Amino acid sequence: MAFPGGTVTFLFTDIEGSTQLLQELGDDYGQVVADHRRILREVFQQAGGHEVDTQGDAFFYSFTRAKDAASAAVDGQRALAGHTWPAGTQVRVRMGLHTGEPTVGDEGYVGLDVVRAARICSAGHGGQILASETTRALVGNDLPAGVIVRDRGKQHLKDVQYEHVYELALEEGRTEFPPLKVDRTGRADAMADQFGQRIESYVERMLEDAFTGSGEPQPHKLAKSGLGLALGGLVVLVMLVAAIVGIVLLVKLAL
Numbered sequence: 001m002a003f004p005g006g007t008v009t010f011l012f013t014d015i016e017g018s019t020q021l022l023q024e025l026g027d028d029y030g031q032v033v034a035d036h037r038r039i040l041r042e043v044f045q046q047a048g049g050h051e052v053d054t055q056g057d058a059f060f061y062s063f064t065r066a067k068d069a070a071s072a073a074v075d076g077q078r079a080l081a082g083h084t085w086p087a088g089t090q091v092r093v094r095m096g097l098h099t100g101e102p103t104v105g106d107e108g109y110v111g112l113d114v115v116r117a118a119r120i121c122s123a124g125h126g127g128q129i130l131a132s133e134t135t136r137a138l139v140g141n142d143l144p145a146g147v148i149v150r151d152r153g154k155q156h157l158k159d160v161q162y163e164h165v166y167e168l169a170l171e172e173g174r175t176e177f178p179p180l181k182v183d184r185t186g187r188a189d190a191m192a193d194q195f196g197q198r199i200e201s202y203v204e205r206m207l208e209d210a211f212t213g214s215g216e217p218q219p220h221k222l223a224k225s226g227l228g229l230a231l232g233g234l235v236v237l238v239m240l241v242a243a244i245v246g247i248v249l250l251v252k253l254a255l
Contacts (some may be wrong), residue, residue: 003050008062009135010109010117011049013040013076015057016092016126028086033057036091039079047072052108056095060118062109066099066138071170072146073097075131077170081127092126097168099135119157120165123180123184127173130180133164143190146171155182191205 015021015036022029033056040059041051047068049061063069073095086092098120100113116132124130131139136149143149150167155164165180 003052003062003104004064005104006064007099007101008064008109009066009097009138010052010114011044011061011063011069011073012074012096012118012121013059013061013093014121016094018057019087021091025086025089031086032089034092035083035085036080036093039083040076040093041078043079045071047075051201060114066097066135067097067142069097070129070131070135070139070147071144074147074168075169077129077173079125079174086216094121094124094126095129096121096124097130097135098132099138102212116157116160116163119160120163123155123157123165124167125181128177130167131166131168133166136164136166143168152180155180157182 015033021032025032036057037054037059044051044059044061047063048065049063049069049072051059052062053060061069061072063072076091076095080091080093083091096117096119098113098117100111100112100116102109102113104110120130120132130152148169148171150169152165152167154162155165167177169175
């Protein structure tokens with residue numbers, strides 16, 4: 001499946017307290033997960049979302065417009081709140097939004113923007129929608145009806161350092177939440193870690209191709225980008241290898 005490139009907005013979701021729900025509901029928890037997936041898939045796909053990955057009770061979607069992603073998150077929370085769950089239990093889902101310009105690799109998205117979106121999601125509480133400063137700026141005043149923005153301040157998120165976080169709060173929803181859980185890890189983080197590992201693998205493949213000559217010549221790609229590098233030649237190869245080694249070092253420092 002081809003995922004949209006360029007500027008995209010990521011949406012991660014994760015059920016809060018899933019282990020406790022499993023203990024309380026037993027076999028009925030399977031129905032909870034199935035209903036949760038069905039509800040969010042319908043809402044997100046209707047908003048133009050692309051399903052990138054799902055693990056257990058966590059979702060990873062991408063959208064070409066920040067506004068659509070924000071609307072999908074709001075509609076998703078409302079659909080979940082209006083659903084009747086087994087044994088009258090309450091299912092609360094945390095959601096996180098971030099906009100960036102990731103690379104689209106063979107296995108999906110590659111870049112730290114994926115990790116940032118997952119960390120924002122994991123910092124929230126069930127029923128909360130958190131957004132990065134970039135996503136907040138792109139949405140602007142074009143908010144879904146019945147939604148207000150709360151400034152949650154600059155947060156030190158795991159692996160991505162500081163991010164100014166905003167909450168898209170539903171007027172009919174919960175008005176107060178505990179402080180953000182910036183050190184928390186969950187299923188959304190597990191998915192982000194897997195995509196983060198692809199950064200290094202992607203660059204290592206580029207390095208191997210430069211030495212073996214396999215794959216599409218990278219100098220040709222650079223030339224098409226306007227850098228004016230000629231195909232082939234020892235000088236081009238040396239410059240390419242040096243650049244890739246530099247990227248590897250920067251990625252390792254960032255992670």
